[in-house]
Amino acid sequence: MESDRLLTLIKTRRSIRRFADRKPDRDTIDAIVEAARWAPSNHNRQGWKFVVFEDRGEIQALVEDVREAVEKAFVDAHRLAASHSDELIEGACAFGAAPVVILAMHKKRSAMGGKLLESAASELASGEALSTAMAVENLVLAAHAKGLGTCVMTAPLLAGEVWANVPDLPAGFEPTCVVALGYPAEEPDAPRRKALKHVIEYR
Numbered sequence: 001m002e003s004d005r006l007l008t009l010i011k012t013r014r015s016i017r018r019f020a021d022r023k024p025d026r027d028t029i030d031a032i033v034e035a036a037r038w039a040p041s042n043h044n045r046q047g048w049k050f051v052v053f054e055d056r057g058e059i060q061a062l063v064e065d066v067r068e069a070v071e072k073a074f075v076d077a078h079r080l081a082a083s084h085s086d087e088l089i090e091g092a093c094a095f096g097a098a099p100v101v102i103l104a105m106h107k108k109r110s111a112m113g114g115k116l117l118e119s120a121a122s123e124l125a126s127g128e129a130l131s132t133a134m135a136v137e138n139l140v141l142a143a144h145a146k147g148l149g150t151c152v153m154t155a156p157l158l159a160g161e162v163w164a165n166v167p168d169l170p171a172g173f174e175p176t177c178v179v180a181l182g183y184p185a186e187e188p189d190a191p192r193r194k195a196l197k198h199v200i201e202y203r
């Protein structure tokens with residue numbers, strides 16, 4: 001693909017939060033995850049997994065568990081004004097609008113072994129989460145190229161224990177983000193971007 005077509009694809013991708021009542025089929029989902037598979041990764045470890053939830057009942061049950069856990073966390077913490085916490089709770093549950101939900105997961109650093117990695121100070125230094133984030137960008141762009149909409153979401157992970165307790169998740173992996181996936185039922189305007197001169201620094 002020429003670079004300007006790629007740039008157009010990148011620029012026209014939007015976070016979609018309202019979806020048509022039509023489920024992407026498995027061939028389509030496979031094709032999207034195929035793009036994720038070709039992302040760069042630290043030492044080419046490909047320390048990622050994509051767990052696809054496509055059962056409405058299971059997604060709804062996750063939404064309810066996330067809602068309960070996040071509500072409880074806010075009540076316990078007394079940290080936020082009620083109005084603000086409502087918004088965050090709704091944000092954490094917004095993945096429930098999608099017919100398909102993909103939990104992107106990265107390999108836990110402790111599971112990687114190796115002295116260097118074990119002594120590395122930060123999660124980022126191990127590269128697993130960053131590699132998975134890059135794979136997720138491939139995934140959302142591939143979805144957009146196929147006419148599907150996505151929204152990357154980390155607010156649902158506020159309910160960490162809910163995801164940790166999902167049965168049969170791959171061992172040794174932890175959630176990176178949730179990706180809501182489906183056919184778009186909205187065409188949002190592009191949120192403003194910072195100007196190039198404000199994000200680039202030449203030395």
Ligand SMILES: Cc1cc2nc3c(=O)[nH]c(=O)nc-3n(C[C@H](O)[C@H](O)[C@H](O)COP(=O)(O)O)c2cc1C
Nearest residue numbers: 013014015017091094151152153154155156190191
């Ligand atoms: C790491 C990450 C976490 C995000 N978490 C959420 C989220 O929890 N809920 C949500 O509605 N959108 C979430 N978003 C989507 C952003 O709000 C969105 O990308 C941003 O506003 C720019 O809009 P655009 O994606 O349409 O260009 C997230 C995006 C990223 C990259």
